Amino acid sequence: MTFHNPHLLWLLTLLLPAAGYYLYRLRKGGAALRISSVAGVLKAPRTVRYYLRHAPFVLRMAALATLVVALARPQSAEQNTRTNTDGIDIMLALDVSGSMLARDFRPDRLEAAKEVAGSFISDRYGDRIGLVVFAGEAFTQSPLTADQSTLLTLLGRVRSGLIEDGTAIGNGLATAINRLRESDAKSKVIILLTDGVNNRGEIAPVMAAEIAKEQGIRVYTIGVGSRGTAPTPAIDMFGNMTFVQAKVEIDEKTLQEIADATGGRYFRATDNEKLRAIYDEINRLEKSKVEVADFTTYTEEYLRWVLAALALLAVEFLIRTLILKRIP
Structure with missing residues (x-):
């Protein structure tokens, strides 16, 4: 696979500060409700919501990375040879x-x-x-x-x-x-x-x-x-x-x-x-007179990357609204 705009792949480096900021927010915490003891909470069983709590962020980052790849215009290249023979x-x-x-x-x-x-x-x-x-x-x-x-x-x-x-x-x-x-x-x-x-x-x-x-x-x-x-x-x-x-x-x-x-x-x-x-x-x-011409045929592959990004955002939206829905 080749890229028509390979320099745009440098945008992927923006994912690193975004991931760092997310980890910073997790370590800082954000509790909004005071309770006397968390002993009972620690013994509570872990549900699907617990394991999917980071899924929206991961999916958004994956969608962003996929869109950056699409912007770089990935292309599949096929080498072809045309031979004209005066036999x-x-x-x-x-x-x-x-x-x-x-x-x-x-x-x-x-x-x-x-x-x-x-x-x-x-x-x-x-x-x-x-x-x-x-x-x-x-x-x-x-x-x-x-x-x-x-x-x-x-x-x-x-x-x-x-x-x-x-x-x-x-x-x-x-x-x-x-x-x-x-x-x-x-x-x-x-x-x-x-x-x-x-x-x-x-x-x-x-x-x-x-x-x-x-x-x-x-x-x-x-x-x-x-x-x-x-x-x-x-x-x-x-x-x-x-x-x-x-x-x-x-x-x-x-x-x-x-x-x-x-x-x-x-x-x-x-x-x-x-x-x-x-x-x-x-x-x-x-x-015999033989003329050989080598040429390359490029096929645009960005559409599948765009569709993949949209699918990731759709999954992120469903998890965030249906499973991890918060009470305002």
Whole structure:
């Protein structure tokens, strides 16, 4: 609780001389009737009047103190924050082809990409983010949403092998573009991550990039894979998965063209740390505009103090007139 006029609380000090004067009057006494002996009076039982004899003074002092508090205008304060966010709509297009299980990242490319993407999502307060996964075909894992918890749950369920294998970069990009087409956000972004060369799908990656450019969508492309060779999954003659050293092939030229055509950037991630640094850089490049205004709302509380003072005076009046009534 705060007070609009806290200096008026000094009036409470007037209660001390009033209490002192009352005690002085009690000690001085004020008998008006002479009797021969008080022995019989001392043996008389103590009634309610005896115990309430000081109540009127106490109630008047309490009422006065309450009125002083009311004059000081007590107020309850509530802190409020108003946040205006100029958010960004972001679609993550994630390659889930079989080669994303290669183990040149820890524990593999796909899990590393999911972990870093999860951290990126958690940092994007106020933005709507969606998720598209693609291999030989593409589908939407999550539409644009501001519900980070749900999106992270859906990201955690992403697996390789759930759709036809291959690398349809154009289809993945086109599906993400389609999800952003109806967006009214001032800034629309796609982050496309892949580790291979486009070999499937009906839409060419460069054609999809032209569509993104027309829609005002900026595309950041990330090529994932170490340089040279990497332990890549393969199926042996018995149908078991094994890992063999295979050459890492990423169509960096196409990924660069996509980024250049849409005003984005191309990045190459060769290990977990580099991939994390890339997402951190994109996070800095695509900052949402957030305006936070702190303000305080005050509510006047003096009325309840005034009512309390009136109630105390009413009780004092009733005790004084009905219980402690004097004979003139």
